[in-house]
Amino acid sequence: MNRMRKVRVNCTNGDESVASRINRIPPSASQATVAIDAGTRGNTTYARTLQRQAGEPGRRNEGRARRTHFPIFKEKTHISSPDLVSSLASPMEGKVFQKFNVEQCCYLQNKQFKTRYQREPNPYMSALLPCPRGKLAWNLNSSLRAHTLFKYQNTAISKQTTFYCNAALSSASVPSLDKTDFLKLQNGSDIRGVAVPGVEGEPVSLHEPVTEAIAAAFGQWLLHKKKAESRRLRVSVGHDSRISAQTLLEAVSRGLGVSGLDVVQFGLASTPAMFNSTLTEDESFLCPADGAIMITASHLPYNRNGFKFFTSDGGLGKVDIKNILERAADIYKNISDENLRKSQTGNSSTKKVDYMAVYTSGLVKAVRRAAGDLEKPLVGFHIVVDAGNGAGGFFAAKVLEPLGAITTGSQFLEPDGMFPNHIPNPEDKTAMEAITKAVLDNKADLGIIFDTDVDRSAAVDSTGREFNRNRLIALLSAIVLEEHPGTTIVTDSVTSDGLTSFIEKKLGGKHHRFKRGYKNVIDEAIRLNSSGEETHLAIETSGHGALKENHWLDDGAYLMVKILNKLASARAAGSGSGSEVLTDLVEGLEEPKVALELRLKIDKNHPDLEGKDFREYGETVLQHLSNSIETNPNLKRAPVNYEGIRVSGFGGWFLLRLSLHDPVLPLNIEAQSEDDAVKLGLVVANAVKEFNALDTSALSKLTHSS
Numbered sequence: 001m002n003r004m005r006k007v008r009v010n011c012t013n014g015d016e017s018v019a020s021r022i023n024r025i026p027p028s029a030s031q032a033t034v035a036i037d038a039g040t041r042g043n044t045t046y047a048r049t050l051q052r053q054a055g056e057p058g059r060r061n062e063g064r065a066r067r068t069h070f071p072i073f074k075e076k077t078h079i080s081s082p083d084l085v086s087s088l089a090s091p092m093e094g095k096v097f098q099k100f101n102v103e104q105c106c107y108l109q110n111k112q113f114k115t116r117y118q119r120e121p122n123p124y125m126s127a128l129l130p131c132p133r134g135k136l137a138w139n140l141n142s143s144l145r146a147h148t149l150f151k152y153q154n155t156a157i158s159k160q161t162t163f164y165c166n167a168a169l170s171s172a173s174v175p176s177l178d179k180t181d182f183l184k185l186q187n188g189s190d191i192r193g194v195a196v197p198g199v200e201g202e203p204v205s206l207h208e209p210v211t212e213a214i215a216a217a218f219g220q221w222l223l224h225k226k227k228a229e230s231r232r233l234r235v236s237v238g239h240d241s242r243i244s245a246q247t248l249l250e251a252v253s254r255g256l257g258v259s260g261l262d263v264v265q266f267g268l269a270s271t272p273a274m275f276n277s278t279l280t281e282d283e284s285f286l287c288p289a290d291g292a293i294m295i296t297a298s299h300l301p302y303n304r305n306g307f308k309f310f311t312s313d314g315g316l317g318k319v320d321i322k323n324i325l326e327r328a329a330d331i332y333k334n335i336s337d338e339n340l341r342k343s344q345t346g347n348s349s350t351k352k353v354d355y356m357a358v359y360t361s362g363l364v365k366a367v368r369r370a371a372g373d374l375e376k377p378l379v380g381f382h383i384v385v386d387a388g389n390g391a392g393g394f395f396a397a398k399v400l401e402p403l404g405a406i407t408t409g410s411q412f413l414e415p416d417g418m419f420p421n422h423i424p425n426p427e428d429k430t431a432m433e434a435i436t437k438a439v440l441d442n443k444a445d446l447g448i449i450f451d452t453d454v455d456r457s458a459a460v461d462s463t464g465r466e467f468n469r470n471r472l473i474a475l476l477s478a479i480v481l482e483e484h485p486g487t488t489i490v491t492d493s494v495t496s497d498g499l500t501s502f503i504e505k506k507l508g509g510k511h512h513r514f515k516r517g518y519k520n521v522i523d524e525a526i527r528l529n530s531s532g533e534e535t536h537l538a539i540e541t542s543g544h545g546a547l548k549e550n551h552w553l554d555d556g557a558y559l560m561v562k563i564l565n566k567l568a569s570a571r572a573a574g575s576g577s578g579s580e581v582l583t584d585l586v587e588g589l590e591e592p593k594v595a596l597e598l599r600l601k602i603d604k605n606h607p608d609l610e611g612k613d614f615r616e617y618g619e620t621v622l623q624h625l626s627n628s629i630e631t632n633p634n635l636k637r638a639p640v641n642y643e644g645i646r647v648s649g650f651g652g653w654f655l656l657r658l659s660l661h662d663p664v665l666p667l668n669i670e671a672q673s674e675d676d677a678v679k680l681g682l683v684v685a686n687a688v689k690e691f692n693a694l695d696t697s698a699l700s701k702l703t704h705s706s
């Protein structure tokens with residue numbers, strides 16, 4: 001039972017994880033060769049940073065030596081995976097299948113390790129230190145990640161390193177997670193969790209075994225939905241640039257295999273591309289996929305990750321996600337090492353295709369079509385892209401350049417899951433400042449910015465004026481209403497009164513202000529259409545937007561394509577040659593002098609909650625505010641309103657509502673002066689002052705600022 005397994009690790013550019021390869025080695029084998037991926041670009045950057053810190057020359061990105069927390073094995077192979085480190089350091093965290101003799105491994109692998117550690121101690125290294133006689137448990141399915149293992153590129157060393165593991169199954173305990181733990185991972189119609197350790201107070205919740213169970217559950221759900229016990233189903237899987245992407249990709253693939261589904265890996269992809277793969281009819285790209293999974297946590301910090309699921313009907317909603325998580329909890333209890341091994345040796349197949357080529361060529365074709373089938377309708381336009389080191393870098397080289405645009409000055413196109421430049425989020429002030437600066441510095445005609453997984457976007461005109469929030473909606477509404485006069489535009493709840501009058505009075509359309517949440521907005525547009533009210537655009541102030549002509553696909557890149565179409569067709573018709581065509585379209589949109597959002601937190605543990613759910617408490621606050629409005633002659637409740645309390649008064653308006661996900665009451669205020677904003681703030685402050693579990697400090701700051 002305790003026979004030592006010797007695994008020879010061979011550094012190549014393959015991209016399979018060491019762990020999954022080791023998994024496939026029959027227990028009887030005494031020696032095997034395993035390939036290690038040299039890494040994604042982001043991780044290569046870490047490697048170079050580490051090289052510099054080790055006094056060795058880095059090759060590029062000299063200015064970015066800010067990531068210092070990865071451990072180094074000075075020779076041959078470097079283990080830099082924080083998740084591996086945590087598996088070693090906290091053996092109870094994951095399912096433990098094997099024991100890994102760290103002492104022996106470190107010693108045999110690297111005699112200089114100890115010296116190096118003494119010189120440069122850090123917490124991860126100490127977790128890996130050849131420990132006091134210690135045998136630490138190693139979750140074999142955990143990521144001895146391809147991209148987190150690399151060797152110094154500038155040292156002429158052997159390409160092989162040896163790990164010793166014993167092959168005995170461990171009886172160490174498996175963390176017992178139940179349905180409640182799984183349901184905590186639900187975030188509306190997404191799944192989100194912590195995938196990388198190291199952030200205080202944020203323990204890992206998206207372990208690999210949890211991920212396997214979730215993917216297996218999606219497989220089960222899909223089989224049930226498609227009533228397809230006898231037909232082979234395939235699921236496409238893509239990911240954004242997060243550092244945990246590869247680990248979760250492998251875990252998702254294993255989980256789908258457990259349910260007997262075929263896996264088609266797309267690699268780095270966008271969320272809309274994943275949905276699109278369920279619609280594409282092209283067998284050479286193994287499409288259509290019966291289902292799709294995007295591994296992403298959108299704009300959240302580097303340590304988070306999650307999943308979005310699609311079928312050809314669109315993104316899965318809350319009810320289905322809950323169902324999948326409940327199934328996952330059951331699977332988790334019963335999944336065994338044996339199931340996982342079978343999934344890798346069984347009938348399921350895992351293939352890779354470059355689907356982004358199909359998706360991007362669809363975007364290119366759409367612009368060409370709009371410009372009367374011109375091959376390069378954007379010749380002469382200078383457009384800069386800011387992908388925030390997420391997955392959207394493709395837009396410059398694969399969409400704009402084939403259309404003839406110049407893209408010099410584009411920035412942060414390379415995927416880097418530490419998001420070193422700014423948060424990839426068009427709602428973020430710093431991000432918008434970054435793209436605005438790039439437009440002005442490069443004297444570009446237009447700037448385009450995406451979030452991490454490219455389902456949200458915003459733009460900037462040549463003068464540096466932002467097309468985001470209400471202005472982006474106004475622009476898209478103008479474009480869509482030219483094509484479909486009189487149509488209804490569905491938006492989220494925090495849109496301005498100015499937007500309503502712009503859509504209705506200037507553009508002749510109808511504004512249907514619904515709830516916050518991209519899925520809510522899209523579903524409402526679909527519902528309106530099916531009930532006979534024509535609508536072609538569902539869009540949020542967050543930069544999410546979907547068009548009927550694009551299968552109601554929530555696609556930030558397609559929103560930008562609509563803008564490009566406008567530029568290209570105006571040029572083709574001789575009616576404009578720069579972004580003023582766009583700026584002119586939003587002429588007449590009234591904008592408030594003051595627009596702010598304060599997020600008032602509910603303390604879930606406050607005694608005033610009396611054990612109630614924070615939502616119930618929030619509803620009580622809203623009810624109280626509602627009652628207080630009735631008696632105030634200066635205020636008027638919005639006649640039609642689908643969430644929270646929206647009130648007009650003092651020349652502006654406010655909306656207090658419950659956040660979709662968090663124990664927070666977001667308060668949006670728009671007014672024509674600071675004083676009026678304060679008056680509106682005071683209305684809310686007076687109504688909520690007795691609610692001690694509500695953190696009103698931001699509101700106090702506003703009301704005391706005058």
Ligand SMILES: O=P(O)(O)OC[C@H]1O[C@H](O)[C@H](O)[C@@H](O)[C@@H]1O
Pocket residue numbers: 516517518519540542544658659660661662666
């Ligand atoms: O309700 P909030 O906390 O403001 O969050 C609302 C937002 O949540 C997520 O980010 C969704 O992707 C958005 O579509 C939604 O608008």
